[in-house]
Ligand code: DX5
């Protein structure tokens with residue numbers, strides 16, 4: 001059976017009770033950490049200093065999603081503080097392969113993300129340079145938006161290509177993932193699922209994670 005990962009996004013957590021909210025998602029595979037710079041996306045979250053404290057506090061490894069310009073400058077710092085994976089946006093990177101190699105050399109999984117309108121064919125020949133590819137299923141910037149089913153053909157292309165090449169790259173989706181949308185993303189080839197509001201808006205985050213896990217497996 002193929003692995004399924006559920007990565008709750010702490011964008012939907014209580015920022016002044018972060019430690020308590022991290023403790024409520026102990027059954028997650030990774031904690032998804034959305035870094036926004038109010039430039040690449042029209043919203044602002046937190047940076048290295050905050051993520052360093054989250055890393056020190058979280059019982060679950062970190063999956064950092066950088067929605068920032070100039071990832072060449074900042075991404076290595078997240079790998080150095082111990083994040084399990086660091087994903088930067090293809091649209092923001094001048095040298096994606098060089099940056100992915102740098103992240104791996106520091107010891108992190110290297111991820112690349114694409115916005116809904118960005119084609120993925122350019123990644124086919126370099127799949128091996130990445131440990132995970134994030135297909136955004138909303139326009140990045142905000143939680144609580146609706147899943148965009150029109151992104152699924154792109155995910156299918158990546159999944160077919162990965163299978164054809166015998167690649168073990170993880171295919172991640174992020175945005176509008178909940179019990180009613182996760183199955184179609186799984187069916188299109190995703191194996192790693194980010195969910196913010198679906199996990200934290202529920203009264204029982206670990207129970208929501210279990211529900212997502214079983215919905216993805218069916
Ligand atoms: C959006 C972020 C997502 C966000 C998802 O730009 O990258 O990780 O937290 O939130 P939901 O699951 O509520 O759509």
Ligand code: ZN
Pocket residue numbers: 009032033034065174194
């Ligand atoms: Zn994200």
